[in-house]
Each structure stands twice: as C-alpha cells, then as structure tokens.
Amino acid sequence: MDSIVFFYFVLGLFVGSFLNVVVLRLNTGRDMVHSRSSCFSCGKTLSWYELIPLVSFFVQNGRCRRCKSKISWQYPIVELTSGFLFASVAWHEFGIWNGDVLIGQILDSIFYILIFSVLLAITVYDARHKIIPNILVYVFDALAFLTVLGFGNWSLLGDSSLKIENFITGLIFFSFFAGIWFLSQGRWMGFGDAKLALGLGWLLGPSLGIAGLVLSFWIGALFGLAALSIRRLFSRWGRDTISLQSEIPFAPFLVVGAFLAFLFDIGFFDLQNLFVLYVF
Secondary structure (H helix, E strand, O other), X not given: OHHHHHHHHHHHXXXXXXXXXXXXXXXXXXXXXXXXXXXXXXXXEOOHHHOXXXXXXXXXXXXXXXXXXXXXXXXXXXXXXXXXHHHHHHHHHOOOOOOOOOHHHHHHHHHHHXXXXXXXHHHHHHHHHOOOOHHHHHHHHHHHHHHHOOOOOOOOXXXXXXXXXXXXXXXXXXXXXXXXXXXXXXOOOOHHHHHHHHHHHHHHHHHHHHHHHHHHHHHHHHHHHHHHHHHHHHHHOOOOOOOOOOOOOOHHHXXXXXXXXXXXXXXXXXXXXXXXXXXX
C-alpha cells in the first residue's frame, strides 16, 4: 500500500499547484487553463522547471529567478497540503488493501480526492479573501449531492442505495447556519458557510456530519484562544496588530472538521465517548 499512497501524494502535489492557480486567478478575469504562469512582480513567464511542485520553490530559495522578489509561501503550503490530502484519502480507501486493487476502491478514491480538492480551494480562498466563491461551493454541493444518490460506495459491492438521511442532514445543517447568518445579519456567519454546510451534510450524513461540526467548532475555539493569546503577547511589545474584531473565516474550520471525521470515521458517539473519557 505504501507505493499507492506515495503515488497519490505526488499526484496531490501537482493538483495542489493547479489549485493555487485556481485560487489566485478566480474572479480576476485571467484564464485558468490556457494562460501561462508568470511572476507577479516582473511578469516573467515561468518555465516548466520553475513550476515543479515544492522543488522549484526551495531550489530558488522562495524567490523569482529574474527579479528575486519573494514568492508567497502559499504555493508550497497548498501543494504539500494537497499531497497529504491525497495520500490520506488513499490510506482511507486502500487501508484494508490485500494486494489486489479493486476498481471500486480506485473510483471511490478519485471521487473523494475530487471533492476534497474543491474543499481545499474553498479553504484557501476563504482564508485569503474571507468569502466563499459561489462557483466553488456550488461545484462542491453538486458533488456532495452525488453521495445522496449512492456515489462513493463503489468499493461496497455496488451499494448505490439512496441516502435519505444524508439529504435531510444537509438541509438541517443549511438551516442551522442560515439561521445564524440571518439572526446576526451576517456578523457571526456568512451565507457561504450555510451553502458549504449543506454539502457537508450531504457528504457525511448525520453521525459523521455532527461530529465534523463539533470538531470544527472546537478547532475554531482553540484557534480563537491562540489568536487572543498572541494578541496579548504582541500588545505587551507595543505591536497590537491583531484585533478582537478581526474577521476570522469559518470555512477552513468546517473543512478540517469534516475531513477529520471522514478520514478517521469519527461518528457523533465516538466523539461523545472521547469527551467523557478525557473530561470525566
């Protein structure tokens, strides 16, 4: 299985490179497929050897070969994250691999890496711009709805039955986040988060979905506490650069929580038992 996971990791690096293009060019008018990549500072068209995921960034010391301007760390971070994401999905789908690669496992892995690639693009875009693009969330919702129709279970001997519970879970999640958005007039939660939660409910179903939501709120709370601690630390140095009123995008936490629930098959009762074990 190690060779399969490594193959998926390398594939994920290249897909991550493309996701960077999507995030940086979306809503800018630039073509995502046919337009050549270039340096944002000097405009130099990049050669193929300047576009090798991870390798080019570190070989060039994170700078453009012509103008020596710094290249954003977003590039290697997204590429590496995508690589680990692909490898994790491969581990999840081929975890019980006995030497025979089943066509169902391959189809499942392709389906889920496609879904989580879109979620990674949503995460990065929301982290940069604090907004979830409609085109990305609609693509994700459409893919997630396929799980309601039975897609993503090819490895389970053709189990393609409708998942009504997933459909209902998505609607409940959407209503919950849309309600927060409406009551707070968009101050606590964006409407894009509601559309994202709709797809997450369809994708994960009730047990994994609730666990994913709980994890996302826990992770978000830990991040908020860490940000507050850093703010207080910087304020002592006279560099109060982080405000309590700073807008923090929630989509990244939703995606991370959902991915953890999916990867480790964490259901609601698993999370409940874990909480009881460590708290009581």
